[in-house]
Amino acid sequence: MSDPTSRALQLLSLLQTHRHWTGPQLAARLRVTARTLRRDVDRLRELGYRVNARPGAAGGYQLESGGTLPPLLLDDDEAVAIAVGLRTAAILGVGQGEQTSLSALAKIEQVLPRHLRRRVAAIGAHTVPSVRADAYVDADVLGQLALLCRDQERVRFHYTDFAGNDSARLVEPHSLVPHDRHWYFVAWDVNRADWRTFRMDRMTGLLGTGVRFTAKELPAADAAEYVQVAHGAARRRHEATVHLRADLGQVQAYFGVWASSATQQPDGTVDWPIIGNSIPELIAALAWIPPEYEWTITCSTEAAEALRGLRARLAQAL
Numbered sequence: 001m002s003d004p005t006s007r008a009l010q011l012l013s014l015l016q017t018h019r020h021w022t023g024p025q026l027a028a029r030l031r032v033t034a035r036t037l038r039r040d041v042d043r044l045r046e047l048g049y050r051v052n053a054r055p056g057a058a059g060g061y062q063l064e065s066g067g068t069l070p071p072l073l074l075d076d077d078e079a080v081a082i083a084v085g086l087r088t089a090a091i092l093g094v095g096q097g098e099q100t101s102l103s104a105l106a107k108i109e110q111v112l113p114r115h116l117r118r119r120v121a122a123i124g125a126h127t128v129p130s131v132r133a134d135a136y137v138d139a140d141v142l143g144q145l146a147l148l149c150r151d152q153e154r155v156r157f158h159y160t161d162f163a164g165n166d167s168a169r170l171v172e173p174h175s176l177v178p179h180d181r182h183w184y185f186v187a188w189d190v191n192r193a194d195w196r197t198f199r200m201d202r203m204t205g206l207l208g209t210g211v212r213f214t215a216k217e218l219p220a221a222d223a224a225e226y227v228q229v230a231h232g233a234a235r236r237r238h239e240a241t242v243h244l245r246a247d248l249g250q251v252q253a254y255f256g257v258w259a260s261s262a263t264q265q266p267d268g269t270v271d272w273p274i275i276g277n278s279i280p281e282l283i284a285a286l287a288w289i290p291p292e293y294e295w296t297i298t299c300s301t302e303a304a305e306a307l308r309g310l311r312a313r314l315a316q317a318l
Contacts, residue, residue: 175223
């Protein structure tokens with residue numbers, strides 16, 4: 001690659017792809033000498049890019065963050081991916097709210113060529129994330145974990161499980177997955193020698209170790225499938241049927257999509273199946289039944305006992 005401008009752009013693209021490159025690696029990718037590589041690095045520095053150089057056997061080049069944000073070099077697919085990602089971030093609640101994502105999206109779409117804007121619009125119009133709208137993750141945590149996944153760097157953190165037990169973890173990062181109401185961090189737990197998923201809102205004290213690793217093969221087609229299987233197996237879905245003395249049309253008009261599986265019975269009642277990932281979640285659905293509806297419920301012994309206990313606590317409170 002003899003043209004200095006093209007070579008500098010290629011160098012910038014490589015530095016943005018990986019956190020750290022050795023000098024010989026970059027020279028080989030660009031097919032230049034070490035001296036030419038140093039001149040190209042100097043050109044990027046003159047343009048405002050902070051390229052750090054470290055001498056020695058473990059040294060190399062690294063693109064650092066600076067006081068200002070210089071232009072990024074993106075190809076068509078990367079630009080579309082960023083725009084689609086910002087649309088998704090606005091829906092999934094990344095950061096301090098959707099306005100940050102929408103503001104960044106507006107800036108990206110403003111400079112996209114027309115054919116790329118059409119691609120982004122088409123993907124946005126026909127893509128529906130299955131995660132619930134109250135999922136939330138801090139943007140700094142998400143960004144830090146994404147870099148650790150990209151660079152295949154071991155990380156330490158403290159984790160609090162569902163029972164409130166705190167533990168110190170050392171893991172090899174793999175992926176970040178939004179699922180149901182939460183974001184999950186998929187990683188190989190070094191001390192337990194097994195794959196684990198961690199709810200990101202339960203993680204604290206993230207600390208990159210600087211230790212690189214060779215990625216292991218995930219026991220699933222992808223990280224999303226692994227999270228779905230792991231948490232689907234861990235959950236016990238609770239079911240019940242509410243028998244309403246009402247017209248099917250009235251029930252569906254009131255509950256909307258939540259009553260799509262309701263059926264009219266020959267005796268004039270409506271059977272409304274409800275499900276929950278826990279007994280409290282199952283019971284919560286009953287609070288939305290209008291007071292003018294008479295109803296009974298068919299449920300498990302466990303759910304019935306929970307309902308009786310709730311009735312007693314409510315009576316005592318009143």
